[in-house]
Structure formats: structure tokens, C-alpha cells
Amino acid sequence: MSEPTLGLERAGLQDLYRSLCLTRAAEERLELLQKQGHVTGGLYRSLGQEAGAVGAAYALRRRTDGTGDMLCHTIRAAGALFLFGGELIDYFRQYMAKGTSPTRGREANVHWFDFQKGFVGPVSPLGTMIEIMAGMTLSFRVRGEDRIGIVFYGDGASSTGAWHEGLNFAAVQRCPMILIVENNQWAFSTPTSKNTRVSSFTEKGPGYGIDTEAVDGTDVLAVFDAVRRAALQVRSGGGTHMIELNYFRRKGHAQHDPQDYVDPVVIRAWEKKDPLDLYRSRLLHNEWASEEELMVIEEQTFEECRVAAEAAIAEPYPEGSEAVLGVYTDVAMPHPWTRSNSPDPTLA
Amino acid sequence: MDPETPEHLLKTKRGEPVTMLEAISEALFEEMIRDESVFLMGEDIGVYGGAFKVTRDFLSFFGENRVIDTPIAEGGFTGAAAGAAHMGLRPVVEIQFMDFISPAYDVITNYIATSNYRGAGPQPLVIRGPVGGGNRGGPFHSQNVEMAFFHTPGLKIVYPSTARDAKGLLKASIRDDNPVIFEEHKGLYRAPSLREVLPDDDYVVPLGEARIVREGTDITIVTYGSMVHKSVEAAETMETEDGVSVEIVDLRTLLPLDEDAIVESVKKTNKLLVVHEDTRTGGIAGEIAIRVSEKAFEWLDGPILRVTAIDAPVPYSGSLEDYFLPQTDDVLKAARYLAAY
Incomplete structure (x- = not known):
């Protein structure tokens, strides 16, 4: 007997798999690019966490005209970024710090923005993004817009003052937003037990007067279902909501982290809960997709990443002198006087 | 029926002299009338009208969607202002005493000041509040905060000395697409010697000009x-x-x-x-x-x-x-x- 499809058609069920494959293929492509010396700065994998981002984003209204829901993703939620319309080639341009990237080489990886498509890239102190999304969704409420926001952050960010201040503000103002805590059990090398005394982040919700729910973050349909229900509640004036995704960060904090503080036996155990493998089996078992259809998806996403990465490699880096541009909307920053052809400080 | 403009905000219209504090109130009020996207957030600014009464009677006139009493969390509501600014609003945040801006230092310097440069778009918001000593306020109600932010590219910092400038500079700050820290010396707020009759037109004093x-x-x-x-x-x-x-x-x-x-x-x-x-x-x-x-x-x-x-x-x-x-x-x-x- 087949499992319930949560209202998704066959195409939708396969869409989810496509997004999972795209996320993983993009990150695997980045690993290759890094070995080839094309990646500027750190590279962060979401291996084992892909279903959280995909399931959550798929449950929201994704539009391109600035009227849809608003996403704040993280480095380990690239699948959500892609679902909200973030272009694959821009993802590679960002990682390669190209002048053609959305931030023109000023910012790294997934830290980019498109308010028409409805995503705001994070800044590195992730707790801040709770405050930012509180303000974005406050604007939805006071203007009576039928929009909600969703903000991803890690178990570590839950310890920051910004997280508390942003969440408390949102709860009091009944901001229509969903917080998604990606509890992958590690904040760099610090385990969750050293970030909080509670055994589940859902225990924090009552302290703020908001509803919470924990969900298996390796199960894309379970995440989709939880976020869909939360979104209904939030959209109908239910205020702020929090969902905890439980899974495991199977790679180091970044590629430069050998993760030697984690018991390898634990990592191997979590390999058996790989979100792509689990969902692929269900698609076949429930006859939501055929083996051939899945192989096409796998080949297509691999190829899309290859093509986009190749195109991004060929593009130029920004001119160094562009570093002075864009500090203000209306005030020009001077170039260093020592860089002019006839250096003279009085002329700078 | 629309509420009537509070009497105390019409002094310039009546040709009467105003204090620097009244000039600031008039600037906020007139900007909120002129542009619906301008709104206020801060501690005790609504029902109480602000610790120094800068926003007295604003709540009853504009309603609680535009005059928002916040939790005591300068980082939280300044960050929320930044989010609202992304969505096309023009927040004016009051820090009750600028000494208390420090919890917002993170979001101001890491987020707000870098936003335009990072490609996240402009941050048209004003963070304003009382500064300065001489009022026997002690270590936490007397500081000047300009130099904590002077080193942060992307911010503008304004510090008026007269009623006329305060009004014109605050209007310019609210209309500016960049984030502005606006310092108001509390010793000048009600100084009788600074009372003056202001032009009753919609003047601004441009930022960046001594x-x-x-x-x-x-x-x-x-x-x-x-x-x-x-x-x-x-x-x-x-x-x-x-x-x-x-x-x-x-x-x-x-x-x-x-x-x-x-x-x-x-x-x-x-x-x-x-x-x-x-x-x-x-x-x-x-x-x-x-x-x-x-x-x-x-x-x-x-x-x-x-x-x-x-x-x-x-x-x-x-x-x-x-x-x-x-x-x-x-x-x-x-x-x-x-x-x-």
C-alpha cells in the first residue's frame, strides 16, 4: 500500500527529489572546483541535511514578482535558495568570487539577495537574521500583505542574544514568520549539549509563547508536511512558529575541518539515514517514480551543475579598484592617493 | 474621522519659536505625514511619548502600526528596522539613551552598514536618540557614541547644534537612502537660548555640509x-x-x-x-x-x-x-x- 502523498502530484513528488539531487550535485561540483583552485574561501557541505531545506521551501509560496513568501536560507540550506529561484550559475559565481556574481565579488557563497524572488542571504552572525526576518514580516503584517517569512539558522545561533531579541520581538509583534532551527548537532566543533541545556529546541518555544514542533530532518515529506501546516497557521494570523529539524552534519564545519572530534561510528550510522537514499527508495516503493525517471533526474542535475560551473569559471574577477564602489548610495569613496599616477596626498 | 494634529506640533506653523526638541518632533511628525512608509520604533515612545516626550501624542495620531513600543532589546528592534527597510519602509528607531545603542552595535556595523556594499540594497533608516553630558546622568545616560560608529564605512553620523539644523538634518536623514545615526544632545533639547522661529516651509539641511x-x-x-x-x-x-x-x-x-x-x-x-x-x-x-x-x-x-x-x-x-x-x-x-x- 502506498504512503499518503500530502496532496502532492507525481510531478511534485519528483520535484522534491530533483531539488535534493541538485543540492548534492552542486556541492559535489564545488568540491571538484575547490580541488581545481576555483573556489575562493571556505566550502561548506550540507551532506545529510538536504531534505530540511528542500522540504521547507517547497511548502511556501515562491514567486518572482515580490509578492511571495520570504526566505532567509543558510549555507546548509542551498536547496531552499534554488527553489526560491536562486540561479545555479550565481551560486558558482558567488563561491568563485566572480565580478559577475550577484554581489560583484563582495560577498561569499550563499550570501546573496533577490527581494523580487523573495530571498535574503544571511550574514555570518546568523542570529541577526532572526531580527531581520522579524522586521520583514512585521512589514507584511502592518501593511496587511498575505506573505510570511521563513528563516533558517543553526543550533549554535540559538545561543546568541540576537536570536533571543529577534524571536522575542517577533513573538510580541505576532510577526508571520517560521523559524527553522537546523539542529545538525554541531556548531563547528561544539556539540549541541554545550550550547543548550534543553534536550530539544522545541522546549524553548513556550518561553516565548510560540508553537513549536520537531521533525526528522532527513525525511523530506515530513519536513514539507510540518512547514505546510505551520505556514497555514502563520498565514492565518497565528503569529510566530518554530520548527526544529533533527539530523546530523556528516561533514566538517567546512572542508578544512577534518571533523576528528566526531566518532566515526556515529557518522557511519547517519550514512544509513541519507535523505536522498531514503526518499529515492520511497519514490520507487510507492511507485511515485520509475527507476528510469530518477536516473534522468540524477543525470540532468549533474549536467546542469557541470554546465553552470564551466560557464562561471570562464567569467572574470572584479577589478580591484571596484572595491571603493557602493559603500554609500550617494557618496564616493576616494581611491588611495598612493595608487594615482602622480602620488600627492593634497590632491587625493 | 482623522485625528487632529496635536497643538504642540504646530508651533512653527503658528510662527512661534521652538526648542530643539520641538524641532525634532516637528521633523518626525511632518515626515510621517509626508511619507506613509516612515514609521517609528523604540522603547516607551508610544503611550508614554518617549523618555524625553519627543513623540508625545504620536501614537494616538498615527496608530500602533506606525508608532511601535518595543521590548527592551535595542539589537532586536534595530535589526527588525533593517528588515523592514529592506521591504520598502523607512524606519526611525529611537534609542532611549544612546548609551544603550551598544546591544545594536552588531547589527548596525555587520549588517546595516554593509548592506548596500554587499548588494543587499540600501538601508534607509535612522537611529536617533539623546546623547551627551552635563545633566548629571552618570556613566549610562550621558555618553556620546559617535566614535563607536565613525570607523564604520556605510554609516552616516549627524549631530546638530541648533533647532533649525536639527529639524532640517533629521528630515534629510529620513529621506536619505543610507543608514544614519542621529545624535541629539539632551542638554540642548530644551535650552531656552536655542529657541528660534523656524521657516514654515519644508526645508532640509543637506547631510555632509558643515x-x-x-x-x-x-x-x-x-x-x-x-x-x-x-x-x-x-x-x-x-x-x-x-x-x-x-x-x-x-x-x-x-x-x-x-x-x-x-x-x-x-x-x-x-x-x-x-x-x-x-x-x-x-x-x-x-x-x-x-x-x-x-x-x-x-x-x-x-x-x-x-x-x-x-x-x-x-x-x-x-x-x-x-x-x-x-x-x-x-x-x-x-x-x-x-x-x-
Whole structure:
């Protein structure tokens, strides 16, 4: 007997798999690019966490005209970024710090923005993004817009003052937003037990007067279902909501982290809960997709990443002198006087 | 039926003089009327009308969607202002005392100030509040915060010294697409000597432009905020008792700094004294001195000197605070030393 499809058609069920494959293929492509010396700065994998981002984003209204829901993703939620319309080639341009990237080489990886498509890239102190999304969704409420926001952050960010201040503000103002805590059990090398005394982040919700729910973050349909229900509640004036995704960060904090503080036996155990493998089996078992259809998806996403990465490699880096541009909307920053052809400080 | 404009916000319309505080209230009120996207957030600004009553009666006029009483969490609501600014609103955040801006330092410096540069778009918001000493407020109700932010590219910092400038600069700040930190000296808020009749048109004072308060030929004093008035007192004494002509430049906007105005004045007088109420080390005098060194070294006929508060937390007791703060007599002594140099 087949499992319930949560209202998704066959195409939708396969869409989810496509997004999972795209996320993983993009990150695997980045690993290759890094070995080839094309990646500027750190590279962060979401291996084992892909279903959280995909399931959550798929449950929201994704539009391109600035009227849809608003996403704040993280480095380990690239699948959500892609679902909200973030272009694959821009993802590679960002990682390669190209002048053609959305931030023109000023910012790294997934830290980019498109308010028409409805995503705001994070800044590195992730707790801040709770405050930012509180303000974005406050604007939805006071203007009576039928929009909600969703903000991803890690178990570590839950310890920051910004997280508390942003969440408390949102709860009091009944901001229509969903917080998604990606509890992958590690904040760099610090385990969750050293970030909080509670055994589940859902225990924090009552302290703020908001509803919470924990969900298996390796199960894309379970995440989709939880976020869909939360979104209904939030959209109908239910205020702020929090969902905890439980899974495991199977790679180091970044590629430069050998993760030697984690018991390898634990990592191997979590390999058996790989979100792509689990969902692929269900698609076949429930006859939501055929083996051939899945192989096409796998080949297509691999190829899309290859093509986009190749195109991004060929593009130029920004001119160094562009570093002075864009500090203000209306005030020009001077170039260093020592860089002019006839250096003279009085002329700078 | 629309609520009626509160009487106390119509003084300029009636041609009556206003204090600097009333000028600030009028600026906020008129901007909120002019542009529906302007809204206010802060602690106790609604029902209570703000700790200094800057937003008295705003809540009943504009409603609680545009005058938002917040939790005591400067980081949280300043961050929320940034999110709202992304969505096309123009938030004006009140920090009850600017000493309490420090919890928002993270979001201001890491997020708000970098937003446009990062490609996340402009951050049209104003963070305003009372600063400054002399009111026996002690260490946590008296600080000047400009130099905590002066080093952050992407921010603008405004610090008016008169009612006219306060109103015009605040309007310009609200209309500016960049984030502005707007400092209001609480000792000037209700100072009777600063009461003036303002133009009743919709004037603005552009950011980034200093004002020559007083023309002179022998010494330049570059200053801002409350020290403008102490410098003027010293200059008047110099004029009558010493026959020395002092030019006073009121910076008005600290960031971006109006370097041209400073350099031009120094080239005229050849001597520079910087006066600020903020503490000494890392004060703006240092930046001004190096700019003059870069641009007008050959014009200098004496050392660049400064009069500032001492490097200490702001003390509570009157005798201590008066010693801590720069006084007119300090300005006078420094100016006389420079004149004789």
C-alpha cells in the first residue's frame, strides 16, 4: 500500500527529489572546483541535511514578482535558495568570487539577495537574521500583505542574544514568520549539549509563547508536511512558529575541518539515514517514480551543475579598484592617493 | 474621522519659536505625514511619548502600526528596522539613551552598514536618540557614541547644534537612502537660548555640509553639538578682550566629514583648534588633524590642538562631571595659547 502523498502530484513528488539531487550535485561540483583552485574561501557541505531545506521551501509560496513568501536560507540550506529561484550559475559565481556574481565579488557563497524572488542571504552572525526576518514580516503584517517569512539558522545561533531579541520581538509583534532551527548537532566543533541545556529546541518555544514542533530532518515529506501546516497557521494570523529539524552534519564545519572530534561510528550510522537514499527508495516503493525517471533526474542535475560551473569559471574577477564602489548610495569613496599616477596626498 | 494634529506640533506653523526638541518632533511628525512608509520604533515612545516626550501624542495620531513600543532589546528592534527597510519602509528607531545603542552595535556595523556594499540594497533608516553630558546622568545616560560608529564605512553620523539644523538634518536623514545615526544632545533639547522661529516651509539641511557659525581670520575652531555654543562664547570673549578673530566651523554631519570646509577655513586662518565633548583618545580631533596634515600642512602656523572631555567614564557628581567635560574656559585658554603661538 502506498504512503499518503500530502496532496502532492507525481510531478511534485519528483520535484522534491530533483531539488535534493541538485543540492548534492552542486556541492559535489564545488568540491571538484575547490580541488581545481576555483573556489575562493571556505566550502561548506550540507551532506545529510538536504531534505530540511528542500522540504521547507517547497511548502511556501515562491514567486518572482515580490509578492511571495520570504526566505532567509543558510549555507546548509542551498536547496531552499534554488527553489526560491536562486540561479545555479550565481551560486558558482558567488563561491568563485566572480565580478559577475550577484554581489560583484563582495560577498561569499550563499550570501546573496533577490527581494523580487523573495530571498535574503544571511550574514555570518546568523542570529541577526532572526531580527531581520522579524522586521520583514512585521512589514507584511502592518501593511496587511498575505506573505510570511521563513528563516533558517543553526543550533549554535540559538545561543546568541540576537536570536533571543529577534524571536522575542517577533513573538510580541505576532510577526508571520517560521523559524527553522537546523539542529545538525554541531556548531563547528561544539556539540549541541554545550550550547543548550534543553534536550530539544522545541522546549524553548513556550518561553516565548510560540508553537513549536520537531521533525526528522532527513525525511523530506515530513519536513514539507510540518512547514505546510505551520505556514497555514502563520498565514492565518497565528503569529510566530518554530520548527526544529533533527539530523546530523556528516561533514566538517567546512572542508578544512577534518571533523576528528566526531566518532566515526556515529557518522557511519547517519550514512544509513541519507535523505536522498531514503526518499529515492520511497519514490520507487510507492511507485511515485520509475527507476528510469530518477536516473534522468540524477543525470540532468549533474549536467546542469557541470554546465553552470564551466560557464562561471570562464567569467572574470572584479577589478580591484571596484572595491571603493557602493559603500554609500550617494557618496564616493576616494581611491588611495598612493595608487594615482602622480602620488600627492593634497590632491587625493 | 482623522485625528487632529496635536497643538504642540504646530508651533512653527503658528510662527512661534521652538526648542530643539520641538524641532525634532516637528521633523518626525511632518515626515510621517509626508511619507506613509516612515514609521517609528523604540522603547516607551508610544503611550508614554518617549523618555524625553519627543513623540508625545504620536501614537494616538498615527496608530500602533506606525508608532511601535518595543521590548527592551535595542539589537532586536534595530535589526527588525533593517528588515523592514529592506521591504520598502523607512524606519526611525529611537534609542532611549544612546548609551544603550551598544546591544545594536552588531547589527548596525555587520549588517546595516554593509548592506548596500554587499548588494543587499540600501538601508534607509535612522537611529536617533539623546546623547551627551552635563545633566548629571552618570556613566549610562550621558555618553556620546559617535566614535563607536565613525570607523564604520556605510554609516552616516549627524549631530546638530541648533533647532533649525536639527529639524532640517533629521528630515534629510529620513529621506536619505543610507543608514544614519542621529545624535541629539539632551542638554540642548530644551535650552531656552536655542529657541528660534523656524521657516514654515519644508526645508532640509543637506547631510555632509558643515556650517560656518562665525567668520574669523586668526584661528579656526572645528566643533559640533553642544561645544558649538561654548566655542561661540569663547570666541566672543576673544574678540572683545583679545582682539582675536575666531572662525567657528560646526560640522553638523560627522560622517561623511566635510573635509573641504575644514581645510578651507584652516587655509584662511592658519591655526586649528578642535573642540569636542566626546572623550579624548580616538576622538574626532585625531581624524581632523591628520586630514589637515594631508591637505594643508604648508598653511599651518601652529600645532593642531584639541579640547575634549577627559578619558574616563562620565561621572555622576556635579563637581566630577564639570571637571570631566570641556568648559568654555578650556576653549578660551586653548584658543589664547594658539593665538599667541
